[in-house]
Amino acid sequence: MLVEDISIAVAAGEILAVVGPSGAGKSSFLRLLNRLDEPTAGTVLLEGQDYRSIAPRELRRRIGMVMQTAYLFPGGVAANIAFGPKQRGQTLTAAQIASLLERVGLPGFESRDVGNLSGGEAQRVALARTLANLPEVLLLDEPTSALDEASVHGIEELVSGIVQERQMAGVIVTHDRAQAARMAHRTMLIETGRLVAIGPTNEVLHDR
Amino acid sequence: MIAELQSSIGHDVFMGLAQAAGAIALCAAVVALCRWQAVRVEREAAVSMARGLVQMVFVGMVLALLLHGSLLIGSLILLMMTAAAAFTAARRLKGMEGAHLLCFWAIAAGGGTVIAAMLATRSLRPDISMLVPVGSMIIANAMNACAQAVERLRAEIAAHVGQIEAGLALGAEPDVTVQPYLRSAVYASLLPRLDMLKSLGLVWIPGVMAGMMVSGASPVYAGIYQFIIVAMILAASGITALVATVLMRARVLSGGPVDASPERRWRRALSSPYKADLPSRLLFVRFLRTIAIL
Numbered sequence: 024m025l026v027e028d029i030s031i032a033v034a035a036g037e038i039l040a041v042v043g044p045s046g047a048g049k050s051s052f053l054r055l056l057n058r059l060d061e062p063t064a065g066t067v068l069l070e071g072q073d074y075r076s077i078a079p080r081e082l083r084r085r086i087g088m089v090m091q092t093a094y095l096f097p098g099g100v101a102a103n104i105a106f107g108p109k110q111r112g113q114t115l116t117a118a119q120i121a122s123l124l125e126r127v128g129l130p131g132f133e134s135r136d137v138g139n140l141s142g143g144e145a146q147r148v149a150l151a152r153t154l155a156n157l158p159e160v161l162l163l164d165e166p167t168s169a170l171d172e173a174s175v176h177g178i179e180e181l182v183s184g185i186v187q188e189r190q191m192a193g194v195i196v197t198h199d200r201a202q203a204a205r206m207a208h209r210t211m212l213i214e215t216g217r218l219v220a221i222g223p224t225n226e227v228l229h230d231r
Numbered sequence: 232m233i234a235e236l237q238s239s240i241g242h243d244v245f246m247g248l249a250q251a252a253g254a255i256a257l258c259a260a261v262v263a264l265c266r267w268q269a270v271r272v273e274r275e276a277a278v279s280m281a282r283g284l285v286q287m288v289f290v291g292m293v294l295a296l297l298l299h300g301s302l303l304i305g306s307l308i309l310l311m312m313t314a315a316a317a318f319t320a321a322r323r324l325k326g327m328e329g330a331h332l333l334c335f336w337a338i339a340a341g342g343g344t345v346i347a348a349m350l351a352t353r354s355l356r357p358d359i360s361m362l363v364p365v366g367s368m369i370i371a372n373a374m375n376a377c378a379q380a381v382e383r384l385r386a387e388i389a390a391h392v393g394q395i396e397a398g399l400a401l402g403a404e405p406d407v408t409v410q411p412y413l414r415s416a417v418y419a420s421l422l423p424r425l426d427m428l429k430s431l432g433l434v435w436i437p438g439v440m441a442g443m444m445v446s447g448a449s450p451v452y453a454g455i456y457q458f459i460i461v462a463m464i465l466a467a468s469g470i471t472a473l474v475a476t477v478l479m480r481a482r483v484l485s486g487g488p489v490d491a492s493p494e495r496r497w498r499r500a501l502s503s504p505y506k507a508d509l510p511s512r513l514l515f516v517r518f519l520r521t522i523a524i525l
Contacts, residue, residue, distance in 0.1 A: 059396055084402040094397035107401040149397075156401060 087158030143174030341471030
């Protein structure tokens with residue numbers, strides 16, 4: 024069992040950090056939230072609705088995820104951003120793409136090839152690509168672990184601002200307690216797949 | 232049956248054995264040369280030559296019997312060859328449950344369709360002496376295409392689990408996320424056959440054409456017939472690779488405990504609950520859609 028006996032709620036506009044040692048089950052927990060992995064027991068309620076009653080593709084649109092690595096698709100930045108809506112038969116306008124890129128701090132990057140982006144730029148494009156789906160929940164799996172310090176702070180500010188702005192529920196997995204302190208309203212600590220503590224970030228991090 | 236065997240052992244067999252003795256003597260001289268340079272291959276060379284000769288004499292005797300067999304026996308032999316080919320190709324999918332059956336259906340679809348088409352268009356006589364050798368060539372190539380396609384698809388998926396999951400996390404249909412890798416696997420398996428077709432007559436003159444000319448057929452007809460065989464090999468390989476990869480994709484995304492290999496990423500791609508995403512479980516519809524996309 025990777026994760027067991029965890030029951031939590033995250034409110035709109037709130038960021039919850041998931042911290043714990045390597046192998047504690049942080050990423051496994053996150054993957055259960057958008058059904059990239061299937062729980063053997065228990066469930067997730069999205070605005071009160073059992074997520075098994077929502078079609079997985081629609082569920083994953085509503086629960087966006089940014090991974091540790093950007094995993095951009097080969098080609099241009101604009102095509103990557105348009106990918107999500109395109110899966111539902113929707114076409115993003117050039118203005119919508121430009122607006123998303125501007126919001127993540129990459130104005131004018133539409134025609135760039137993803138192969139020519141730095142790590143920080145790629146992660147910003149991955150964030151814009153997720154936001155293009157208009158998710159209600161934003162899951163972040165160590166989104167800055169592969170970035171340099173300057174990029175880390177940029178992404179942190181960006182994510183915090185967007186979660187507030189769009190009133191999304193945010194869950195960030197991080198091994199960096201200082202990052203949890205900078206970004207999260209509440210923090211949950213898990214060890215060997217079990218919930219050890221949850222509460223306001225300062226209290227949880229101070230007590231442990 | 233004994234009489235058929237006896238009739239096939241004529242003067243040319245003894246002549247062949249004498250020629251084989253000459254070939255063995257030349258090999259023995261090379262082995263002696265190697266020994267002179269302290270390269271010890273005597274034992275291995277002796278065993279290999281003995282095995283090779285005995286096996287080929289045995290195959291010749293079996294073929295001598297087959298020439299007088301019925302069409303039903305020929306079909307059964309092709310079926311056995313298909314099963315053996317599936318067994319060989321399935322080794323590339325070690326640990327995947329149902330891999331043998333997957334490869335069997337793929338090779339049977341490719342080989343069967345092409346052999347049936349050749350029989351229907353009279354490019355292949357319903358005669359066991361022709362059906363078995365030509366059929367075996369097609370099945371062997373279908374086997375190679377199957378092995379190459381599944382191996383490539385497995386490697387591509389294992390290397391791109393991140394991209395596949397990123398696509399799924401963005402709400403893409405599972406088939407769409409795997410499609411680039413399926414396309415690449417099918418293309419990779421067809422490439423050697425396409426090269427074979429391109430180089431036909433320029434780089435190599437295959438055995439069928441040479442054999443037909445030796446037995447008195449017109450060189451031009453022999454050339455055209457050889458082209459037909461290679462084109463049919465390409466067709467069989469294409470069908471086999473498509474069926475194998477589409478069946479494999481259905482397994483990859485089926486959510487079942489399919490693979491027991493130690494590669495965690497690969498297993499994770501296989502075990503994720505994508506089943507619920509699939510709007511259609513009808514393989515035929517998925518197969519047609521894949522062809523359309525490709």
